[in-house]
Amino acid sequence: xxxxxxxxxxxxxxxxxxxxxxxxxxxxxxxxxxxxxxxxxxxxxxxxxxxxxxxxxxxxxxxxxxxxxxxxxxxxxxxxxxxxxxxxxxxxxxxxxxxxxxxxxxxxxxxxxxxx
Amino acid sequence: xxxxxxxxxxxxxxxxxxxxxxxxxxxxxxxxxxxxxxxxxxxxxxxxxxxxxxxxxxxxxxxxxxxxxxxxxxxxxxxxxxxxxxxxxxxxxxxxxxxxxxxxxxxxxxxxx
Numbered sequence: 165x166x167x168x169x170x171x172x173x174x175x176x177x178x179x180x181x182x183x184x185x186x187x188x189x190x191x192x193x194x195x196x197x198x199x200x201x202x203x204x205x206x207x208x209x210x211x212x213x214x215x216x217x218x219x220x221x222x223x224x225x226x227x228x229x230x231x232x233x234x235x236x237x238x239x240x241x242x243x244x245x246x247x248x249x250x251x252x253x254x255x256x257x258x259x260x261x262x263x264x265x266x267x268x269x270x271x272x273x274x275x276x277x278x279x280x
Numbered sequence: 281x282x283x284x285x286x287x288x289x290x291x292x293x294x295x296x297x298x299x300x301x302x303x304x305x306x307x308x309x310x311x312x313x314x315x316x317x318x319x320x321x322x323x324x325x326x327x328x329x330x331x332x333x334x335x336x337x338x339x340x341x342x343x344x345x346x347x348x349x350x351x352x353x354x355x356x357x358x359x360x361x362x363x364x365x366x367x368x369x370x371x372x373x374x375x376x377x378x379x380x381x382x383x384x385x386x387x388x389x390x391x392x393x
Contacts, residue, residue, distance in 0.1 A: 200383075208383040210382070268326070
C-alpha cells in the first residue's frame with residue numbers, strides 16, 4: 165500500500181528557532197499534500213493544502229509567514245515552523261493524495277513538536 | 281458553520297461485543313465520508329469510505345452506514361477485540377474534489393478482555 169513517511173517523529177526546539185518537518189510519499193507521486201495540526205484530545209485541523217509546484221493554500225487563521233510550506237517535488241513537502249513559540253507545540257500530521265485518485269489520502273505518522 | 285460531532289466520551293465495551301460509534305454533522309453536504317483509526321502518537325489510518333449515494337459498506341468486521349437525511353454515519357466493529365482499542369475519527373469531504381477533509385474530534389474505544 166501507499167506509504168507516507170514523516171520526519172522527524174518528534175522534535176524539541178528552543179523558543180525563537182525554526183523547525184522543518186518533512187513529508188515524503190515513498191511509493192507514489194503525491195500531487196497534493198495536506199498539513200494538519202492536532203492538539204491533545206482534539207480533532208485534526210487542516211492548516212494548508214499544497215500542490216506540487218505551486219504556492220500552498222492556507223486555511224483561515226493560519227499564518228502563512230509562520231508556517232512555511234514547500235512542495236517542490238511530487239514526493240516531498242516540507243513544513244517549516246518559523247520563530248517557534250511554546251504555543252506552537254502540537255502534533256503535526258501530513259497526508260498525501262496520489263495523482264489520479266480523488267478520494268484516497270494517506271497519512272504520515274505525525275511529528276510531535278515541543279517548543280521550550 | 282460546518283460542524284462534525286462524535287461522542288467525546290470514551291466507549292468501553294467487553295471483548296466479543298459489537299462497538300457502535302456515531303458521527304453527526306450539520307451545515308454540510310459531503311460527497312463522501314471516511315472513518316479512520318488513530319493510535320496514541322500516531323497518524324490516522326484509513327479504514328473505510330462511503331459515498332453519499334451508498335447506504336452501507338462492509339470490510340471484514342467493520343460496517344459503516346451513511347444516512348444523508350439524518351446527517352449521520354454509524355461505524356460498527358463486530359466481535360470486538362482488545363486490539364481494536366483506539367480512537368476512531370470520522371472525516372467528511374465535499375464534492376469539490378479538492379481532497380480536503382474535515383475531521384470530527386474522535387471517539388476513543390476501549391475493548392476489555
